[in-house]
Amino acid sequence: MAEPTRGESEVDIALIGGGPVGALLAYVLARRNFEIDVYERRTDLRTTDGGGGRSINLALSIRGLTALKLAGLEEEVLKISIPMRGRMIHSPDGQLVFQQYGKDDSEYINSISRGTLNQLLLNKAEETGKVHFHFKSKVTDLDAKRNSLRILDEAKKTESEILADIVIGCDGAASAVRTRLGKDNYITSTEAALDYGYKELTLPAGANGAYQIEKNALHIWPRGTFMLIALPNLDGSFTCTLFLPFKGQNGLDSLTTKEAVLNFFKAHFADALDLIPDLARAFFDNPTGHMSTIKCDPWNVEGRVLLLGDAAHAIVPFFGQGMNCGFEDVTVLEHCMTDHTNRGGALYVDRRTHSGNSIHKRQKEGSSGWEMVFEDFVQRRKINTDAIADLAVENFVEMRDKVGNPHFQLEKAVEKIIQTKFPELYMSRYRLVTFTNVPYAFARQAGEICDDILKTLCKDIKAADQVDLIQAEKLIKSKLSPLLSQQPELAHGAGGNTAVLKK
Ligand code: FAD
Secondary structure (H helix, E strand, O other), rough: OOOOOOOOEEEEEEEEOOOOOHHHHHHHHHHHHOOOOEOOOOOOOOOHHHHOOOOOOOEEEHHHHHHHOOOOOHHHHHOEEEEOOOOEEEEOOOEEEEEEEEOOOOOEEEEEEHHHHHHHHHHHHHOOOEEEEEEEEHHHHHHHHOEEEEEOOOOEEEEEEEEEEEEOOOOOOOOOHHHHHOOOOEEEEEEEEEEEEEEEEEEEEHHHOOOOOOOEEEEEHHHEEEEEEEEOOOOOOEEEEEEEEHHHHHOHOOOOOOOHHHHHHHHHHHHOOOOOOHHHHHHHHHOEEEEEEEEEEOOEEEOEEEEHHHHHHHOOOOOOOOHHHHHHHHHHHHHHHHHHHHOOOOOOOOOOOOOOHHHHHHHHOOOHHHHHHHHHHHHHHHHHHHHHHHHHHHHHHHHHHHOHHHHHHHHHHHHHHHHHOOOOOOOOOOHHHHHHHOOOOHHHHHHHHHHHHHHHOOOOOOHHHHHHHHHHHHHHHHHHHHOOOHHHHHHHOOOOOOOOOOO
């Protein structure tokens, strides 16, 4: 393809993917006065044909809220979300047990429709007048040497080439940008697929939009090697996700007929079966989702290309952190830009000449600062996204292999007691990840200490109420407190749903 001349086919920042992370980042960059062109392969979600389909919802917690607060959007987003103050556990015999998430009512997570959140972010970005969306525009290739992108216009079925000063890949787990960078040896990446899949189902609202099960909870039907969860929607319905192995007993491969699906639900989720009409049809109509952990390194090519969100670090959903983590990327990138300019650095896009080696040359000589910002960003971020990726897999393994283990149950029951007794002192891994902004790697380190404490406390007891609270306090103060005290955010008792940025 001949190299295009300067004009329409040149852009400052090409951002690939208008999902939640891409749309938020576009907005944040626009507030810094940059011009951004977003290429999104799907139809515009805000139009009737783009807004249809199933309603998928996500748990939004403090890290996501912190990013939204930084962008000035937290309050608007909270208005379209539903607080979930704890887990509602549904046992096989239909009994319900509510487990509060945090130390008190201030610690909760929020159920939000992915589509509605995405629409809000697209609107905000567009209103700046600096973000130009190109829908039905699929990036099919990238030449990172020239920062040229090949774009397929899905409506017209034509291809064109765009030259961009900066390319940002926010194109999700199956990122075309990451794939091309890997093929051209700029980065290496690994993908570890789970042997589990998922199906989404809808539990509709009752009469007059009433919630048929508790509204302010994340519902879980834990069944050892498989589980069903449900998150509330604003219209009174719940989006349910059934996670189960692809193969084997209670695996997807055994659910091949309508009868098999209904019998499976009758045996394991009888109370949900009564509330989901047309269950078998939905089960077969809806696609089976796959889950993987994707790690790659580095995420940047000099100051020209950057990966962010799932494109850089897709994780399995068992900590409810994927989008929160992608939003935290935006927070950290914003901090890196601020730190760079506070140090007197410049940050601008220069309409460079895109021929031959001139990009390389200009970048190396240039003072636009993106290379430093991107390197700083990856340096701060990679260790933490690796940590949450591993924590999410550990949570999955815990769910799959350990929930039925009596000793594990004892440790969890003891943890609940000491968390209630020492709410300001004892911070579980879950609370640190979900209700604080401390780095994920720090949460992981603290979680290992929590495990040690629980192991010691449970060594010689048979029931949780036998736990020695004096020993517990001593252990927490000697082992956990010294670490927690290193984080200013935790100094006066951590967390709460309201994002407080102390970085
Ligand atoms: P995506 O949401 O994947 O968006 C990428 C965008 O790029 C899409 O719009 C796509 O159309 C576009 N695109 C892709 N390829 C191209 C291309 N070649 N050209 C142009 N455009 C392209 N996270 C949470 O925080 N909380 C939860 O409770 C939670 N629950 C989850 C449950 C499940 C079952 C799953 C699978 C995930 C869950 N997640 C959760 C994770 C969350 O969905 C993702 O982390 C989040 O959507 C990532 O956002 P993103 O913008 O980086 O990528």
